[in-house]
Amino acid sequence: MTSEPKRPLATRVVDKMMHGDAFSQWLAIERLEEGPGHCTLRMTVRDEMVNGFLIAHGGISYALADSALAFASNGHGIKAVSIETSISHLRPVQVGDTLTAIASEDNLGRKTGVYRVEVMNQKGKLVALFKGTVFRGGEPWFPEENG
Amino acid sequence: MTSEPKRPLATRVVDKMMHGDAFSQWLAIERLEEGPGHCTLRMTVRDEMVNGFLIAHGGISYALADSALAFASNGHGIKAVSIETSISHLRPVQVGDTLTAIASEDNLGRKTGVYRVEVMNQKGKLVALFKGTVFRGGEPWFPEENG
Amino acid sequence: MTSEPKRPLATRVVDKMMHGDAFSQWLAIERLEEGPGHCTLRMTVRDEMVNGFLIAHGGISYALADSALAFASNGHGIKAVSIETSISHLRPVQVGDTLTAIASEDNLGRKTGVYRVEVMNQKGKLVALFKGTVFRGGEPWFPEENG
Amino acid sequence: MTSEPKRPLATRVVDKMMHGDAFSQWLAIERLEEGPGHCTLRMTVRDEMVNGFLIAHGGISYALADSALAFASNGHGIKAVSIETSISHLRPVQVGDTLTAIASEDNLGRKTGVYRVEVMNQKGKLVALFKGTVFRGGEPWFPEENG
Numbered sequence: 001m002t003s004e005p006k007r008p009l010a011t012r013v014v015d016k017m018m019h020g021d022a023f024s025q026w027l028a029i030e031r032l033e034e035g036p037g038h039c040t041l042r043m044t045v046r047d048e049m050v051n052g053f054l055i056a057h058g059g060i061s062y063a064l065a066d067s068a069l070a071f072a073s074n075g076h077g078i079k080a081v082s083i084e085t086s087i088s089h090l091r092p093v094q095v096g097d098t099l100t101a102i103a104s105e106d107n108l109g110r111k112t113g114v115y116r117v118e119v120m121n122q123k124g125k126l127v128a129l130f131k132g133t134v135f136r137g138g139e140p141w142f143p144e145e146n147g
Numbered sequence: 148m149t150s151e152p153k154r155p156l157a158t159r160v161v162d163k164m165m166h167g168d169a170f171s172q173w174l175a176i177e178r179l180e181e182g183p184g185h186c187t188l189r190m191t192v193r194d195e196m197v198n199g200f201l202i203a204h205g206g207i208s209y210a211l212a213d214s215a216l217a218f219a220s221n222g223h224g225i226k227a228v229s230i231e232t233s234i235s236h237l238r239p240v241q242v243g244d245t246l247t248a249i250a251s252e253d254n255l256g257r258k259t260g261v262y263r264v265e266v267m268n269q270k271g272k273l274v275a276l277f278k279g280t281v282f283r284g285g286e287p288w289f290p291e292e293n294g
Numbered sequence: 295m296t297s298e299p300k301r302p303l304a305t306r307v308v309d310k311m312m313h314g315d316a317f318s319q320w321l322a323i324e325r326l327e328e329g330p331g332h333c334t335l336r337m338t339v340r341d342e343m344v345n346g347f348l349i350a351h352g353g354i355s356y357a358l359a360d361s362a363l364a365f366a367s368n369g370h371g372i373k374a375v376s377i378e379t380s381i382s383h384l385r386p387v388q389v390g391d392t393l394t395a396i397a398s399e400d401n402l403g404r405k406t407g408v409y410r411v412e413v414m415n416q417k418g419k420l421v422a423l424f425k426g427t428v429f430r431g432g433e434p435w436f437p438e439e440n441g
Numbered sequence: 442m443t444s445e446p447k448r449p450l451a452t453r454v455v456d457k458m459m460h461g462d463a464f465s466q467w468l469a470i471e472r473l474e475e476g477p478g479h480c481t482l483r484m485t486v487r488d489e490m491v492n493g494f495l496i497a498h499g500g501i502s503y504a505l506a507d508s509a510l511a512f513a514s515n516g517h518g519i520k521a522v523s524i525e526t527s528i529s530h531l532r533p534v535q536v537g538d539t540l541t542a543i544a545s546e547d548n549l550g551r552k553t554g555v556y557r558v559e560v561m562n563q564k565g566k567l568v569a570l571f572k573g574t575v576f577r578g579g580e581p582w583f584p585e586e587n588g
Binding site for chain 2: 016021026052057067074
């Protein structure tokens with residue numbers, strides 16, 4: 001009897017995170033790619049996501065970028081939590097726009113990591129630029145494998 | 148025949164903004180207080196707002212703080228848009244927690260403004276600290292009154 | 295024979311830090327007050343500190359605020375290093391201006407701390423607003439006292 | 442009689458800025474390259490630049506990055522002033538280290554611009570990561586040429 005080949009660590013971590021992540025599900029975030037220190041996500045802006053200017057609320061691009069940060073930084077298999085993040089809102093985002101967030105790792109230290117997330121619309125224009133620092137306490141996502 | 152006394156400018160601006168702000172409505176944000184350069188908002192965290200760690204998604208506190216920034220900075224009656232914001236997530240937020248965001252003005256320039264938003268839970272503990280810079284282009288919310 | 299009463303921990307930490315801090319000495323930083331989680335510093339802007347607009351270089355207010363962050367966060371007696379900082383430059387600073395930096399603690403966690411530093415000129419006007427997050431590895435400044 | 446060919450606009454702007462920039466001169470900043478929206482600077486850390494941990498003061502990498510921001514953003518020929526900047530200190534910098542700062546433009550809007558500055562040591566390791574937002578009021582560096 002042959003066993004199924006094991007899926008990559010980052011994928012299994014993000015599966016586990018995404019499973020409980022009710023808000024990323026409400027945003028209807030799709031996973032395009034993930035690995036240790038990086039990931040790409042996509043979502044489409046809906047009517048219920050606008051602010052008082054009738055463009056996407058700043059919390060929407062932030063949430064997409066923050067999910068990308070979480071998946072990228074936890075993709076090493078060690079639990080990482082966001083401690084400080086910043087976002088520049090560069091262009092208005094409209095209902096119906098499709099946003100893609102690309103997270104990459106600028107630095108991975110023993111206790112902290114720094115990430116950049118670019119959020120682009122369907123025309124490839126940068127709509128938001130996010131920077132996030134995470135704290136890594138050392139706890140593995142799958143402790144049974146570290147033995 | 149007497150006319151109804153006019154409501155304060157900041158209140159009328161926030162009425163107008165909140166009216167179209169579908170996402171703040173989804174968050175069920177309550178307005179506790181508002182004025183030129185300041186405001187206080189409140190909301191309760193629901194099941195659909197958690198992330199992969201089963202605590203409130205970073206996008207939730209961010210969105211609450213970002214709405215507080217928007218209402219406080221537009222409360223002067225001149226349209227203001229966020230250009231750069233940062234948030235530190237200081238304590239986990241649980242489902243059922245009630246969050247209060249207090250926005251205050253650190254600086255008001257001719258073209259920009261800088262705001263601080265403290266987000267606290269029902270025990271009065273600071274759960275997030277937000278800083279936002281807005282750009283003020285000069286366009287009034289009620290142009291008919293400027294004349 | 296009576297011994298001299300011991301000076302407060304924060305003061306002894308800052309003495310030790312300031313002793314080696316050649317750049318704070320070059321800035322001619324004066325210590326007005328210090329304690330666990332807070333401190334106040336002062337300096338005067340000199341000709342050699344200006345940028346291409348002939349006002350104080352952004353690095354000057356930043357350096358003053360960063361020293362205030364270092365002294366305030368190390369004042370608990372545990373070594374703390376800056377991991378992420380931001381500064382808003384709000385008003386031009388001129389040669390001859392006296393700057394006062396007041397650092398206060400927004401949050402002290404087990405591993406991290408968050409601080410706010412207000413930089414004011416001699417007229418009491420806010421010229422820069424600084425926010426800093428530090429990492430606390432647990433190493434004491436005076437290990438011989440922890441026994 | 443032939444006239445000397447005109448040097449590029451960005452170069453003439455940075456010449457003018459660097460001329461008055463006493464602090465960049467104190468830092469002994471060398472210009473390696475500059476153009477509209479980008480520039481590369483280099484400097485070597487001296488004894489008088491250390492902090493209380495005997496490594497380079499955070500104000501040193503910040504100042505280098507802030508000069509790079511200023512030169513890159515003014516390189517379009519329109520005066521630009523920093524409104525909000527952040528820096529992550531990623532690795533300690535030692536006396537004698539040579540730092541290179543590379544500024545690039547993430548976004549150029551009508552009124553604002555967003556820049557990233559990477560600061561590396563002589564081994565090519567990232568020691569600091571800087572993000573800066575500038576305000577562009579519209580005033581040209583060489584008004585006599587715009588006519």
